[in-house]
Amino acid sequence: MVTIALERVGVALGHRAVVEDASAAFAPGTLTGIVGPNGAGKSTLARAMLALVPASGTVRIDGADAAAMPRADLARRIAYLPQGQVLHWPLTVERLVGLGRLPHLAPMSRLSGADTAAIERAMARTEVLGLRNRIATELSGGERARVLFARALAVEAPALIVDEPLASLDPGHQIDAMDLLRTEANAGALVIAVLHDLTMAARYCDRLLIVDGGRIVADGTPRAVLTPGLLRAVYGIDARIENGGDRPTITTLGRVRPGA
Incomplete structure (x- = not known):
């Protein structure tokens, strides 16, 4: 099991503060969504974890300073799916997914039976087994997104951070992706997802961090933090929030106009 703790973390890119004074703790068995408008600092916060x-403050993984941890050790503990990856090499899908096993391999070693089984499981869970011999650079955007998700799952790490995992996916595969994240958390993994779809975030996440202007402005259950006032202040939108079921559903009504 893995824990992550942020203590007054800040990140500056150039002369601009992108993340400021961020403190939060993340525990195993939970799915946390990080949401907020474009440019709020969500992806940078995930990268800082x-x-x-480079960041000020402290990020601790299992109580140890993340910046001082060997990269291979960190990669075995936390699998990471960044947003908007560009593929440069014409690898087959199976070989690309197999890169997720690199943190477990010694230099110059070959994949073991356990590695091969992990790759098979990841491809099956993301429904890309039928693409295994295709060249990854020739895939559609949605197919490529599922393959990259499989690569992250192939690590079989006790923690998973995914940045915009629903991008390029059709509605059915968006549901599949969120189901997979929920399953990982239910099995005891620590899961953090940067998301834009507020209804999906509310439906699947145990907890939401709302980030705006580089700061965490709200932290709590979806029902607690997704309010009309917060959405108006953070996103500049009017929204209707329905709390009839276990999770709120958000319907965007329109932009808030100056002076309204």
Whole structure:
């Protein structure tokens, strides 16, 4: 099991503060969504958790300073799916998914039976077994997104951070992706997902962090934090929130216009 704790984390890119004074703790067995408008700092916050960008404050993984951890150790503990990846090499789908096993391999070693089984499981769960011999650079955007998701799942790490995992996916595969994240959390993994679809976030996540202007402005259950006032202040939208079921459903009504 993995825990992540942020203590007053800040990230500056150039002369601009992208993340400011972010503190939060994440526990195993939970699915946390990070939501907020474009440019709010969501992806940078996720990257800071993995020590992929220089940051002030402290990020602790299982109580240890993430910045001081060996990269292979960190990669075995937390699988990461970044947004908008570009594929440069004409690898087959099976070989691309197999890259998820690299943190477990010694230099110059070959895939073991356990590695091969993990790759098969990941491809089956994302429904890309039928693409295994296709060249990944020749896939559609949605197919490629599912293959990259499979690569992250192939790590079989106890924690998973995914950045916009629903991008390029049709509605059915969006549901499949969120079901997979929910299943990972239910099995005891720590799962963090950067999301834009508020209804999907509310439906699947145990907890939401609302990020705006580089700061965490709300942290709590979807029902607690997704309010008309917050959506108006953060997103500049009027929305109707229906709480009839276990999870709220958000219907966007329109933009808030200046002076309204």
